[in-house]
Amino acid sequence: MRSHYCGALSTAMIGEVVTLAGWAQRRRDHGGVIFIDLRDREGLAQVVCDPDRAGAFKLADKVRGEFVLRITGLVRARPTGTVNPNLPSGEVEVLAHEVEILNPSMTPPFQIDDENLSETVRLEHRILDLRREVMQKNLRLRHRTARAARAFLDDRGFIDIETPVLYKSTPEGAREFLVPSRLSDGHFYALPQSPQLFKQMLMIAGFDRYYQIVKCFRDEDLRADRQPEFTQIDVETSFLGEEAIRTLMEALARHLFKEVLNVALPEPFPVMTYEQVMRDYGVDKPDLRVPMKLTELTDIMKDVEFKVFSGPANADGGRVAALCVPGGATLTRGEIDGYTEYLRGLGAKGLAWIKVNEIAKGAEGLQSPIVKFFPASVLHEILSRTKAQDGDLIFFGADKATACNACLGGLRQKVGHDRGLAETGWRPLWVVDFPMFEYDEEAKQWQARHHPFTSPKDGHEAFIETDPGKAYAKAYDMVLNGWEVAGGSVRIHRQEIQQQVFRSLRISPEDQQAKFGFLLQALQYGAPPHGGIAFGFDRLVALMAGAEAIRDVIAFPKTQRGQDLVTGAPSPVTERQLRELHIRLRNSD
Numbered sequence: 001m002r003s004h005y006c007g008a009l010s011t012a013m014i015g016e017v018v019t020l021a022g023w024a025q026r027r028r029d030h031g032g033v034i035f036i037d038l039r040d041r042e043g044l045a046q047v048v049c050d051p052d053r054a055g056a057f058k059l060a061d062k063v064r065g066e067f068v069l070r071i072t073g074l075v076r077a078r079p080t081g082t083v084n085p086n087l088p089s090g091e092v093e094v095l096a097h098e099v100e101i102l103n104p105s106m107t108p109p110f111q112i113d114d115e116n117l118s119e120t121v122r123l124e125h126r127i128l129d130l131r132r133e134v135m136q137k138n139l140r141l142r143h144r145t146a147r148a149a150r151a152f153l154d155d156r157g158f159i160d161i162e163t164p165v166l167y168k169s170t171p172e173g174a175r176e177f178l179v180p181s182r183l184s185d186g187h188f189y190a191l192p193q194s195p196q197l198f199k200q201m202l203m204i205a206g207f208d209r210y211y212q213i214v215k216c217f218r219d220e221d222l223r224a225d226r227q228p229e230f231t232q233i234d235v236e237t238s239f240l241g242e243e244a245i246r247t248l249m250e251a252l253a254r255h256l257f258k259e260v261l262n263v264a265l266p267e268p269f270p271v272m273t274y275e276q277v278m279r280d281y282g283v284d285k286p287d288l289r290v291p292m293k294l295t296e297l298t299d300i301m302k303d304v305e306f307k308v309f310s311g312p313a314n315a316d317g318g319r320v321a322a323l324c325v326p327g328g329a330t331l332t333r334g335e336i337d338g339y340t341e342y343l344r345g346l347g348a349k350g351l352a353w354i355k356v357n358e359i360a361k362g363a364e365g366l367q368s369p370i371v372k373f374f375p376a377s378v379l380h381e382i383l384s385r386t387k388a389q390d391g392d393l394i395f396f397g398a399d400k401a402t403a404c405n406a407c408l409g410g411l412r413q414k415v416g417h418d419r420g421l422a423e424t425g426w427r428p429l430w431v432v433d434f435p436m437f438e439y440d441e442e443a444k445q446w447q448a449r450h451h452p453f454t455s456p457k458d459g460h461e462a463f464i465e466t467d468p469g470k471a472y473a474k475a476y477d478m479v480l481n482g483w484e485v486a487g488g489s490v491r492i493h494r495q496e497i498q499q500q501v502f503r504s505l506r507i508s509p510e511d512q513q514a515k516f517g518f519l520l521q522a523l524q525y526g527a528p529p530h531g532g533i534a535f536g537f538d539r540l541v542a543l544m545a546g547a548e549a550i551r552d553v554i555a556f557p558k559t560q561r562g563q564d565l566v567t568g569a570p571s572p573v574t575e576r577q578l579r580e581l582h583i584r585l586r587n588s589d
Helices: 054-062 119-124 133-155 196-204 242-261 274-281 307-314 333-344 359-365 376-386 401-418 495-504 509-523 537-545 575-580
Strands: 017-030 033-040 043-049 068-077 092-103 178-180 188-190 209-217 229-238 271-273 294-296 318-325 352-356 393-400 428-432 437-440 445-448 475-480 483-490 530-536
Touching: 017 043, 017 092, 033 054, 033 068, 043 054, 043 068, 054 092, 133 209, 133 242, 133 537, 196 209, 196 229, 196 509, 196 530, 229 242, 229 537, 242 428, 242 475, 242 483, 242 530, 242 537, 271 274, 274 294, 274 401, 274 428, 294 376, 294 401, 307 318, 307 393, 318 376, 318 401, 333 401, 359 376, 393 401, 475 530, 483 537, 495 509, 530 537
Parallel strands: 043 092, 271 428
Antiparallel strands: 017 033, 017 068, 033 043, 068 092, 178 188, 209 229, 229 530, 294 318, 318 393, 352 393, 428 475, 437 445, 475 483, 483 530
């Protein structure tokens, strides 16, 4: 029905007769000559309809926004002064010979080129939203990224193998989506949080290198970088150690950025331990474009009068730290109050600060309601450790280390971007040597930090049951500009180690068999050393596209309440459907 895409027209085609098909983005009547901006997935073409061709002109006069058209005409150069340098086809236009209305359209609720739309409106009218140039670009970038990933992995001997979507319910961290079985009364499938156990069994089966671009499901609270259903580039290998896996997956990341964006990522990626990033940045996915680091002050705050600091400094697991903001003394009290409110949202009770006006004047050169609580020696040490200069501002955090880190880590990244301190470009990082376990204060027991199939570091096996807090894992995360884009680990391949981990997590022998018996049995049949990684595909593409949320790179995403505003899902079902699934609602008779 067409000979060319609209966005493919160029000066090389001047004098040719072409046939285009697409949507009318705009129609303009300029003194008896009608201009139509015709749009398809490749871009826009300007179509000119003049009264000399009465039939085409008459139909063009009926055209409105989003009408589907087929137009045949002559490519010619645009008149001097009318060239549009922002369009690939901006040097030419098409003089219409024939105009055909393939389908009219209702008046759309918004102009397709409107960039000031609320997200609710966009999601309610997602089909129209997907016609917008930015969404067309994002989803095509997603396609190119998936294609590049497949090519890289195919060329290195990886095999694409599908794994089940109707899965067994297993405790792996997040809440699962359950699917009732009609044929087995009272029994449920679970939608997989990841193909973790299946890909391990594929390694035991001898496939050596597996990958899959796969849907995963987690029933958890949503945010900008999280959806109930999401996509992973899932990878597993046999007979490769932790460093070899990281090297290979780092090469994949570099390949994707070079192939899709023509961007060269640093080589090699820097590597930091979990302890290092938490000490220096407060979060395990730091944005290295922000140059500021946290400064440790716990030791010098133990004897100060200020109980807000001395309390956490003397408490088991407490921390006092500082964040020095270059040039931050220009912040107004209102701006500081704004950051205080931001931290309250992260669980902080308040925000202490000191403005460094003139170091040479000692305490008199410092502005803050808390300066009076510190002796000169402590103030000197604060300024020395933070390397503060005149005109800087020092923020403080004091609490349990986890809370202090979360608040100052979040503040560091927010202030860094707000104040224009962040560098441009791409700053990747490997974070390694994560703790195997973390203590759940509410449950009063240890939980797996990643998942219970992660191998301990060599020599840490003895800590698994005797002192879980000392056990570190062969786990690694790839971080890029403050987003965790991939995470993985070397897996446990020996049954006795896997059972040790289960015992440490208080999973009884009966539950081990009920939940993971199939894995424990498989581990008895010569399981090879194996490990892998999963890239958060939606997050990765969102970063590459410069999108603010992963919803902007997913064709039909859910809202923050998990709703699909296009189809109305989730939605009620009939009583008959429920009876077939052996389900009774609480309020039913």
